[in-house]
Amino acid sequence: MPDFSDVSAGLQMPLAEAMQTQRAVRRLRPDPVDDETVLEVLRLATKAPTGGNMQGWEFMVIRDPGVKHQLARLNRQAWSIYRRFARRAARGNISQARILSAVQWQADHFEDAPVIIVCCLHGRVWPSTMGKASFFGSIFPAVQNLLLAARAIGLGAALTTLPLWSRTLVRRTLGLPHTLTACAVIPMGWPMGGGYGPTTRRPIEEILHLDHYGTRPYASE
């Protein structure tokens, strides 16, 4: 287990390397993650931009076994429905099947993560696309900072929204005020096995359009 001096050193990882080797790490050891490490990761999360620089976030640090158990239950409830669709969609696709098996492992061991972060945002979600985008666009950049910082220090982490399927039950579980929306759940812990490493993506040229949708001057065809 790294101690805090390793944490500071880890955060010096070159930006491109951190991004190129970020993965969802779901298989976590139950060994403790100290407060100083969690605070450092969250401090970098709050460096992310927010609409009008409002910084309307609150972060829940879940360590209590009872609260973790409640979140694990909520997660399993959503996963028991969702996995049927996911399994059908993943048929014959090895990389998708691998993700599903990790998500299943996560569902089975959700409460064993040493710490679970729930990222919340104050304010109202307006129904327009602009309203929704400006709301969630004021929390997911922070979530990504959190995930990149975790990656840089080798702390396993993965973003999920499954435990949030019931706004009411989440609010009751965490004691949230009505004006606060839980937007992201991130179990964190030291990786069990492989952990982080290079990822593959579709060539960027295929998903770039110049000026009008469908104009792909960068694609080699």
Next chain:
Amino acid sequence: MPDFSDVSAGLQMPLAEAMQTQRAVRRLRPDPVDDETVLEVLRLATKAPTGGNMQGWEFMVIRDPGVKHQLARLNRQAWSIYRRFARRAARGNISQARILSAVQWQADHFEDAPVIIVCCLHGRVWPSTMGKASFFGSIFPAVQNLLLAARAIGLGAALTTLPLWSRTLVRRTLGLPHTLTACAVIPMGWPMGGGYGPTTRRPIEEILHLDHYGTRPYASE
């Protein structure tokens, strides 16, 4: 203006430094930004996680003066409404007043940015909080990667959603299919003046809660 070798070197910036000095840079020079630089920034954007690893994104690279002008118009329309509220809220707050003046500058010069990126996502936005969070949580991590990569190479960039106030007009302007949602607009260019630098945030201890909302063991009171 940096050339491409500077770009690769810039992306080696330590992760913590990139995050700690990320700002919304809105005052941009009209000087060109080459395709290679834009592609490299977008390549890192697509390294971000997506729900179920779906990678359902498309990126519009806007260079055409006519299309930029349309986006600038949409931006000014939303800003003309929004600024009244923003000005009232910012009264007596120097840092908010400084942001408003930069947003006003951006509105006045929107079409002069050498390149504007519009980040789009396929799929349906389900009405539940979980549905919305998992949708926008599959594009804003990529947006944040894009902004951090721009910061690392010193390329000015800032996230806005104002031009997206009319889904119909955005779709027409960019020729987007009905199944695609434009989620974020990022004018990019080399900074006019100060550019990036350290930011301040509320102490993390004030916005951390342990297990239940309101339990703040980290806050010094």
